[in-house]
Amino acid sequence: MVDAVLDGRMAATHAHIHEASTSKAQFYFHSTCYGDTQVSCMDLNEIYQIDQYIDTFALGHYARVLYATDLREDKPVAFKVMRPEHLLSDGDTRWEFRAFVNEAEILRILDSSPHLVKLIDCGYLSSVAEAPGEGEIASFGRNVTAFSTEMHEFALQGWRPYLALEYLPRMNNLFYAMRGTNTNGPIRRRLPSEEGITLALQFANLLKQAHQNQIVYLDHKLEHIYWDGVTLRVIDCNSSQRLNGGAGDNQQYTKDVHNMCVGVLYPMFTGMSPQQTTLRPQPGSKEDVEARYTDITELDFMMVPELSQAIQGLLQAGAALEIRTIDDFIDELQMVAALHGRDFPHSKTTPNSRTARDQMRRGLSLLREGETHIREARDLFRDALIIDDITEDIEEELRRLVKSVNEVLNRRVIP
Numbered sequence: 001m002v003d004a005v006l007d008g009r010m011a012a013t014h015a016h017i018h019e020a021s022t023s024k025a026q027f028y029f030h031s032t033c034y035g036d037t038q039v040s041c042m043d044l045n046e047i048y049q050i051d052q053y054i055d056t057f058a059l060g061h062y063a064r065v066l067y068a069t070d071l072r073e074d075k076p077v078a079f080k081v082m083r084p085e086h087l088l089s090d091g092d093t094r095w096e097f098r099a100f101v102n103e104a105e106i107l108r109i110l111d112s113s114p115h116l117v118k119l120i121d122c123g124y125l126s127s128v129a130e131a132p133g134e135g136e137i138a139s140f141g142r143n144v145t146a147f148s149t150e151m152h153e154f155a156l157q158g159w160r161p162y163l164a165l166e167y168l169p170r171m172n173n174l175f176y177a178m179r180g181t182n183t184n185g186p187i188r189r190r191l192p193s194e195e196g197i198t199l200a201l202q203f204a205n206l207l208k209q210a211h212q213n214q215i216v217y218l219d220h221k222l223e224h225i226y227w228d229g230v231t232l233r234v235i236d237c238n239s240s241q242r243l244n245g246g247a248g249d250n251q252q253y254t255k256d257v258h259n260m261c262v263g264v265l266y267p268m269f270t271g272m273s274p275q276q277t278t279l280r281p282q283p284g285s286k287e288d289v290e291a292r293y294t295d296i297t298e299l300d301f302m303m304v305p306e307l308s309q310a311i312q313g314l315l316q317a318g319a320a321l322e323i324r325t326i327d328d329f330i331d332e333l334q335m336v337a338a339l340h341g342r343d344f345p346h347s348k349t350t351p352n353s354r355t356a357r358d359q360m361r362r363g364l365s366l367l368r369e370g371e372t373h374i375r376e377a378r379d380l381f382r383d384a385l386i387i388d389d390i391t392e393d394i395e396e397e398l399r400r401l402v403k404s405v406n407e408v409l410n411r412r413v414i415p
Contacts, residue, residue, distance in 0.1 A: 070164060
């Protein structure tokens with residue numbers, strides 16, 4: 001089922017197909033086999049039903065992302081396809097093209113992490129339309145080695161890379177959930193400290209696994225964070241880097257911790273962007289990612305004086321590059337978490353704090369459940385409004401209810 005936030009279906013976009021290139025690709029690839037993976041060119045619409053854009057709230061530099069149905073499994077996917085402006089006419093590959101292979105390889109290496117989005121399929125498309133509506137597709141499944149091996153050949157044919165990824169509901173995107181406006185302007189929302197600490201612990205474990213595999217994530221921003229109150233999911237490894245054991249690797253690991261504190265944890269706990277403005281999308285090219293937070297070493301907490309001093313101190317230490325490794329960050333975070341009612345082998349809380357935290361967790365769970373019911377009620381009111389031939393009296397009451405519910409949701413406790 002399409003997520004409730006999708007409003008209607010995308011009109012089919014007919015792609016311009018280079019017939020000569022397609023024929024050449026068919027001849028070359030129809031006989032290609034990699035182990036158990038048989039690669040052949042098929043009609044796009046035999047494999048995927050492409051639907052509506054799902055990235056409009058935070059457009060990316062590398063790709064467009066569309067909701068799609070994998071017809072082989074009858075499952076929804078996030079269909080990520082390279083923007084056509086990154087194609088080169090001479091068959092060479094820009095970084096944006098190679099970044100798809102880079103991301104697929106990193107997703108394969110970190111596949112065991114419960115916090116990284118899952119790769120379902122990778123391959124190439126003949127369509128040059130931004131939203132591919134027809135044309136041919138070469139699907140490699142999860143065979144990332146074959147996907148990488150054939151990159152240059154498909155680039156010569158003018159085909160574009162794509163990744164089919166696990167679909168995550170837009171309502172769980174932290175940037176989408178935390179932004180808001182009313183008649184008085186932007187609304188600042190922050191994640192409850194209890195949930196924020198859980199998210200930070202999970203993110204730190206993901207970075208620890210990445211660093212153990214000589215990978216730095218780097219592209220830290222709320223647009224890449226999905227959170228349902230229990231489990232963190234992270235997307236977009238386009239700009240992530242695989243290190244080679246060189247002399248500068250330790251500096252890169254420290255930078256990754258810095259970027260996490262500045263780009264994700266600070267806005268999550270404060271509702272403010274790292275640039276000390278209201279939340280806004282962060283630029284996403286490779287150069288932008290490398291330079292985005294380099295000049296941010298001091299964080300401003302004036303807007304959230306109620307935020308725990310221990311949390312403030314931890315984030316400031318990360319921003320100031322005083323935390324050198326992810327292991328050091330985890331140790332510091334566990335000490336902060338112990339002050340909020342949690343127990344760790346080397347950081348214990350008090351019995352009363354433990355009890356208070358248990359009650360707070362139950363309360364937050366009820367709040368999330370209640371907000372879900374409020375949204376469901378609003379949807380019922382909206383659906384009733386479009387029924388034909390209802391009386392003016394009912395229509396006015398439904399509009400009043402929708403307006404009142406929206407006001408409640410704008411003032412909600414949890415983003």
